[in-house]
Amino acid sequence: MNAEIRNIKTNAELALAEAYSAGKTRLPGGRNVVALREEAAARFDALGLPHRRVEEWKYTDLRALMREARPIAGAPDAAGIARAKDAGKRIGDMDARRIVFVDGTFVAELSDLADLSPGLTIRSMAQALAACDPLVEAHLGKVVPPEREGVVALNTALMRDGAVVHVAKGATVERPIHLVFATTGQTPASVFTRSLVVIEAGARVMLVESHDASAGHQVNTALELVVGDKAHVDHIKITGGPSDLVHVSSLMASVGAHARFNDFAFNIGGGVVRNQTFVRFDGEGTLAGLRGASLLNGKQHVDSTLVVDHQAPGCQSREVFATVLDGESRGVFQGKIVVRPHAQQTDARMMTRALLLSDEAEADSKPELEIFADDVQCGHGATSGALDEDLKFYLMARGIPETDAEALLVQAFVGEAIEGIEHAGLRDALMEQVVAWLWARGG
């Protein structure tokens, strides 16, 4: 029966709308930002939380998965800040400039803002909003704005803090920037962070985001990233946390001509995780690698959704995603490659693999091609299945115990995606995380 679909607001939607109208006067931002928030709040009011009838959220029914909305987190207290001291350890001993946010608020005392290399500016989003920063006003909400996206609208309406990073033309930032988002509050809360990173032409930088939270929190984070012509940017996002955490993340990136952009998403925790990435190629001759690895167990639900929009000719993109599923977890991959009419000589390849270690796990993939130009090479592949028994037998026949053999094969499986990370130290650190995960699994 196709009954009339009525828009009954859920408790969570009502609570979020209420949180906005009650708290909007205390949110940072000048007149332009207020208008942006108002417009976004109206959009969220119309769209609501995404649900399974929204095609892009077909496999992640957020409306059903997020029945209640937590109250908005306040500024962290001393205990909370103390708890956040060790956050972001997943990157191992990689030397990086730490910029720390606790419960969605920038914490200067934990952050390293000393001796910024020439051309690099880092500010907190709350300060930039309050000061009507021209860079923020020029870009905020304008970098690849996704259509009909309730989650991004909600973030825009309620954003409070985050990082604003600017790298001037031609500058090379040697030391990676590590944005650490720790949500440590003891009562479950909602956190809305928004960051803006603008890399001017010819600049070079590596940016790592770590997200960790304690039990019951709901995190909605968004990053707008502008990669200028001939710039070279690496972006790595690491997400972990307890099994009742809801983490929704949106990356919106526009990439200029002849640039190099490498994006990697590593998921090793969280209850419901949605990583959505919108990348648009604005200039020709750019190379981009978009990769990811996810390790799931228990009742985890991790959704990686990707829209790669080739609007300029002669760009190459490579997407490689590996998902390992154990327990009753569910892994979702949706990847869409769009090639616009004038984006001739596009070369785009996407590969997604799911490895199911348990019979109760479920892997859903939806790789899409939408091609409007004829002189292109585009392809995608998708596989799902259990560990290869023959490979396991080969290892076991050589005296390797079964669990070790399985662990080796899983490492090799996710290794294919992790290999895409340029920084060797980080690559090793993430591989160690994989091994630790396998140990915890009983391997």
Added chain:
Amino acid sequence: MPAVQETIERVRRIDVDQYKYGFVTDIESDKAPKGLSEDIVRFISAKKSEPEWMLAWRLEAYRRWLTMREPTWARVDYPKINYQDYYYYSAPKRKALASLDEVDPEILRTYEKLGVPLREQELLAGVVRPEGERRVAVDAVFDSVSVATTFQAELKKSGVIFMPISEALREHPDLVKKYLGTVVPTSDNFFATLNSAVFSDGSFVYVPPGVRCPMELSTYFRINEKDTGQFERTLIIADKGSYVSYLEGCTAPMRDENQLHAAVVELVALDDAEIKYSTVQNWYPGDANGKGGIYNFVTKRGDCRGDRSKISWTQVETGSAITWKYPSCILRGDNSSGEFYSIAISNGRQQVDSGTKMLHLGKNTSSRIISKGIAAGKSNNTYRGQVMAHRKAKGARNFTNCDSLLIGDKCGAHTVPYIEAKNSSAVFEHEATTSKISDEMLFYCRQRGLSAEEAVALVVNGFVKDVLQQLPMEFAVEAQKLISISLEGSVG
């Protein structure tokens, strides 16, 4: 390469007007009043002298249809259809027929022009028949009714029932009642529900246990009358251990209005049975500016109900202004298998959204999908498919290959697969590519003296070869010609 040579010659001979089946047959017809209402549903049911339960079935479907909304998820775009603007029943005027000879000669000539042999007697008399030529039994559906079914007597000898479904409802009501709507329920989707309410004819096939149907069965659909919709319903049942191969062809006159075709096909394969279903769809695609053409909204589904059963769909889609069609397999029986081979070609302003569903429910089920989409002109060609392994479908196996070819820079080719593995023993592999005909290939051909058009036809024939091989021989030749005709005017 004689077949390729033939294609090239064919392309050479084509004149500007590509659609050669666009003529209108001038005969008197018997029509229901325009529009759709309960009375029309009753009218159709009465016309067919249907049993009471059938009328109730139709009315239930009609009432449900009123509450449903037209689906909008497909990548097709068309003005809103006014469902009151069609004739839901149109039949050539005729008296009761005793034999084929009494069929209106005008209709016979129509089918002759289409190249469909209806004159069984002539065929049987067979003055000069080439050695070993296979015979094909044909059910010809003209607008809303079946006008002739050949070889019925001969098929009867082996126990195969092949007749219009309206006749089957009278002669084998129990069989029809047992299976009708069990694969595509009346509530399935907007167009299937509409079909359930107003379907007028179609073919019914029953192959008894252990019988290998002695000849190819075929239905030829023709829409002739203006402003009519064709709503046929086909039901094929292959009982235990039987085999049947069924072919379907379709054409329509060239008209400026869009005509509606909403068919439902249900296949049931019991233990160890196999059904091979082939379609060459060549409805009028509309003119180069997108005026006219058939809206082809079809629900086709096969149910591998028995263990070790097999259903294979092969389709060559070249016609229709809009194609919305997803022949599917429900792999219910253990060790059952499903196949889908498709060539979808769009040119001009055609829009194709087609694909398949393979639903793995039984143990050790396997499926294979080979789809070749070719977009030319200003058309859009979408493959949309779903492969799903249920939690209990241990050992499910799927292989999918979707390739798209773009000819020209004004068309679009899209791939939208849904792959859902709900247990770890399911092994799914999916690959898709989109590319254009490489310049090197064209250069190679042209250097050897082929024209640009001939070179394209050659490459395209190679591109679709995997699927063409699956067609029964008679159809493969026809399909190959059709492909080159459809692409006419797409290069240069």
